[in-house]
Amino acid sequence: MTRPKVKRPRSRRGEGDKLREEILDATEALLSQTADRRAVSIRAVADAVGVTAPSIYRHFPDKRALLMAACQRHFDDLQQRLEKMASVAEGPIDALRETGHAYLDWGMDNPEEYRIMFMTRPESDAVTDGEEMDYSDTIGPGTAFGALISMIDTGLQAGEIRADRNIFDVAIAVFSLVHGVTSLAISNDPQFFPRTDAHRTLDLLMDWTFAGLAPAGLDS
Amino acid sequence: MTRPKVKRPRSRRGEGDKLREEILDATEALLSQTADRRAVSIRAVADAVGVTAPSIYRHFPDKRALLMAACQRHFDDLQQRLEKMASVAEGPIDALRETGHAYLDWGMDNPEEYRIMFMTRPESDAVTDGEEMDYSDTIGPGTAFGALISMIDTGLQAGEIRADRNIFDVAIAVFSLVHGVTSLAISNDPQFFPRTDAHRTLDLLMDWTFAGLAPAGLDS
């Protein structure tokens, strides 16, 4: 990891932005492979790219900005996956279930990214160590949370979800439910809480939830 | 924080263990006040106690051991609180609801401790940065999770919980539900997800859950 690996050939004039992309790729790869944010240092990233540390500063003002940029990519990836799942589903309840499981899978596949994005302390300092998030990018329209809101809204319109609930409250509750299983799954020894158990737990919670959300006390 | 503060008077012969307790107290206080594990360095702890850094090593072999000891105290504290809530409650369903809210309050009051105990990556490395937990101390009898199991069991005996559920599955589901709200509450700007909202969300989820757990499809 500290060995110089491959010496990257210098980009040609006007192609300096290539390095920017390579740096982001390396940052993601490092985070994903080590599953440990402490392994993602400026030096380690530079090393993985095959470049020296100061080169990073030609493309990002500081470490914070680098991590923010990498995290934004993850957000976009997650959102696209969820929207894809939702578009394929048969009806809003099915969409909620499917996206819930997809979300869980994504978290389990990207545990450290998940921790950074959804499990770090609020405010400024999180960033040195992880990421500070702009909430308007998190819950606004065109985001993962926005997609959740619209699924629930569709359910309401279709009469599959009881209409006496505040839609935002329901969304927060459903989100915290899925987040609970995901966060538990990646904070424990896989032997203690294996992947199939996580999905089973989510299913059980969804059963309860959709019984509670059903208009006439019917199970979904 | 780097200033020497008060110079602690040396303990008398045979009273060396006093410092051990003071070190643990200072560790907890530092963690609680800063809500940032990075602020809890050997030097900072020593400083808070009014002693030099090497003195710590007379009482703890390394930083890991110090943090483990401090965390064990937190576990004991949480467990005692939950058992107290459970003993006061009127019936098992009420006990589950009350302990759920007490758990949420505890997490919100001790966010960094909660993160260390329930939200760090599994395995060895968590400790340098937080804590590795011995699961037999976490889910065995006489623990917080053990208390949850026994509440559900009481509910089953009393006929207030449907008997066709695997008790362990139900316990994991209930735990991950409460954990979800707690973890969400302490990972976001309090302005975005205030304390009352967290309790309201938990209530909603509990409503769904107890509808699902009720024997005859009745609400709790």
Next chain:
DNA sequence: TGTACATCAGTGAACGCGCGTTCACTGATGTAC
């Protein structure tokens, strides 16, 4: 077609910092005679 030059991508060395930890020590205090 040849050459001088500005530009641009990236380097090498060093900075100051806080960290966990080690080591040889000091000096107060209880105890044995």
Next chain:
DNA sequence: TGTACATCAGTGAACGCGCGTTCACTGATGTAC
């Protein structure tokens, strides 16, 4: 009751490390004349 001494609680200085970041620089490359 007095004194020598072993013990014990804690100190002061230093170690090596990895970190983010800065600074003056180098040398290849495209462009203007």
